[in-house]
């Protein structure tokens with residue numbers, strides 16, 4: 001038998017505290033509106049953000065959610081209406097005191113989607129430009145241009161002009177130009193989105209190792225979730241000018257805090273369910289037993305990633321253990337892919353995308369199928385779109 005102890009809990013020798021990392025970038029209550037015709041449209045709604053030294057924060061979100069506007073406020077190309085920005089302890093924006101430091105007086109460099117190199121300067125002069133304009137003579141004479149061009153594997157292009165370069169080479173050079181002066185903050189606005197798929201992946205890897213080697217502090221804008229997860233030391237998912245979730249990339253991917261984040265990170269298959277007190281879930285006239293634990297009646301949204309769903313022929317009994325099967329499905333279309341064949345399936349008018357490994361059976365259009373769902377690979381959200389934890393025995 002155990003008895004409750006009334007003794008004071010054992011004391012643990014205090015670890016010597018490591019100094020709290022200081023914020024390199026501190027943004028508070030940042031707001032920004034634009035005038036469109038006669039109306040004012042608010043694009044940033046009181047952004048609060050801290051970025052520590054060496055972090056590469058990725059801003060992820062759909063078109064129009066305010067990612068670029070936030071970057072432009074950080075570099076000084078937009079003047080915020082309200083709030084404050086401190087870079088390395090120096091206030092560069094403070095709406096209350098009407099402080100606004102011009103872009104060339106902030107220690108910030110930016111890489112643009114369209115490279116923005118000076119066409120009349122060769123590569124070496126493009127890269128040297130920020131060193132000259134900031135009067136960084138030591139870096140100039142110390143071989144910084146050659147060094148940084150070598151790092152981005154463009155040293156052999158030093159005397160070429162931008163129009164003579166491929167898109168990938170131009171973007172490497174613009175990265176070298178941005179990094180040349182060791183800026184306190186590097187901003188990257190969809191730098192890879194003009195490149196073809198293979199080059200994107202190659203440059204993504206190169207960017208990651210550059211970040212590892214140089215340890216720069218950066219903010220990287222993209223609407224590509226793979227890019228965000230591959231590059232970010234932290235990921236911030238934006239929605240209509242606010243942060244919906246900020247966190248470790250793995251955490252944001254595994255446990256999206258809201259249905260919006262889950263949907264944006266690939267959980268695009270959706271089932272609305274009504275659950276009774278015993279944990280029995282009704283899905284369009286079908287019943288799922290044992291999926292929910294008892295004692296949490298209500299209406300929930302279940303979200304699934306394509307690769308977490310399974311198919312089997314109608315009336316079949318095969319399939320992985322632990323799955324529940326929704327009957328009455330029909331394969332609508334199949335999109336063959338390299339590793340996965342995407343099956344578009346309809347069950348009672350609800351559309352699902354099911355990614356079946358290419359090594360497994362591929363179902364022809366019009367085949368009657370059942371859809372396998374597994375609580376261990378299901379995300380559950382309440383009526384407000386908030387993540388529900390501990391909703392199933394199976395997870």
Ligand SMILES: Nc1ncnc2c1ncn2[C@@H]1O[C@H](COP(=O)(O)OP(=O)(O)OP(=O)(O)O)[C@@H](O)[C@H]1O
Nearest residue numbers: 034035036043062063064065066067068069070223
């Ligand atoms: N100068 C401007 N004048 C008026 N509206 C603007 C201006 N700049 C941006 N906007 C509007 O602000 C909103 C946010 O734009 P922003 O470029 O920040 O979005 P985004 O998330 O970067 O989108 P994308 O991924 O398409 O670049 C959009 O609705 C856009 O039309």
